[in-house]
Amino acid sequence: MKFVLFVLLSLAFMACNPKNKTTNSVKSESQENDFLFAVKMENEDKEPKKNLSDREQKYNEPQKKEVNKILENDSVFIVKFEKLDIKFISSDIDNKGEDFEKIYTDSIKINLGLGENFKNKTFEIIQKHSSIANVEVFESYQTSMGVSDEGAHLDLLNWKHFNSEWQKLIINKNSFVSKEYSRKESELFPKVTTKQILEAVRIEYGSEKNKFTERAKNCKDANDYPCSVMINQFNFKIVVTDKNGSKTNYFILINLPMGC
Numbered sequence: 001m002k003f004v005l006f007v008l009l010s011l012a013f014m015a016c017n018p019k020n021k022t023t024n025s026v027k028s029e030s031q032e033n034d035f036l037f038a039v040k041m042e043n044e045d046k047e048p049k050k051n052l053s054d055r056e057q058k059y060n061e062p063q064k065k066e067v068n069k070i071l072e073n074d075s076v077f078i079v080k081f082e083k084l085d086i087k088f089i090s091s092d093i094d095n096k097g098e099d100f101e102k103i104y105t106d107s108i109k110i111n112l113g114l115g116e117n118f119k120n121k122t123f124e125i126i127q128k129h130s131s132i133a134n135v136e137v138f139e140s141y142q143t144s145m146g147v148s149d150e151g152a153h154l155d156l157l158n159w160k161h162f163n164s165e166w167q168k169l170i171i172n173k174n175s176f177v178s179k180e181y182s183r184k185e186s187e188l189f190p191k192v193t194t195k196q197i198l199e200a201v202r203i204e205y206g207s208e209k210n211k212f213t214e215r216a217k218n219c220k221d222a223n224d225y226p227c228s229v230m231i232n233q234f235n236f237k238i239v240v241t242d243k244n245g246s247k248t249n250y251f252i253l254i255n256l257p258m259g260c
Helices: 002-016 018-022 025-046 054-060 194-205 211-216
Strands: 075-081 084-090 107-111 122-127 132-149 152-156 175-177 227-242 247-255
Touching (some): 132 211
Antiparallel strands (some): 132 227
């Protein structure tokens, strides 16, 4: 605005100055054009820009973080329950294709390959019945102990476990995201002795003395190398409440590979 006032005052001074009465008409037109241009620029600064091209609009929009972007080796999987479906993307699932063609009434077990971990994984809820009034999702996890031997690994999946409590997940626009657990959470396990570990290894391996019992002798507890504890299963509980108040629970049990 200050610039426009300056231009107006300058033109008024020039009009009153006798020397400028002989000014060439081309120069007057140039001054008038400068004034109009100044007014135009002032108005453009005040008004929001409109009619931007698609490229300009995309450039001016805030960048959105892509979640679970589909990569070259990814596939879309849909777990089918009676009242709703759960859709997700994964690159390494060991289940057979027909496992995702069935309609489950209560639970499904999904086996992950070594290339998948399901941390911060986005799941989409697809409701199939108008009778649904509310959907809630809860997550828990289970840990198991294993013994390593220079690459080889014996998993004690049929022994003791730590099972976490159910934690409610946030549902946003019919989607929820799985949790990412800390190392401390991943290593939680019941207190055990070296003697108990050796007995469990003998039972799991099927012989009184083997390479894993020799290794397990060095374990003072479940997290003392060559023993270790890690998450071996994620659990999702989907609670569906109908408009009449009845509830239906569905479970997705996801098994993670622990080692070789």
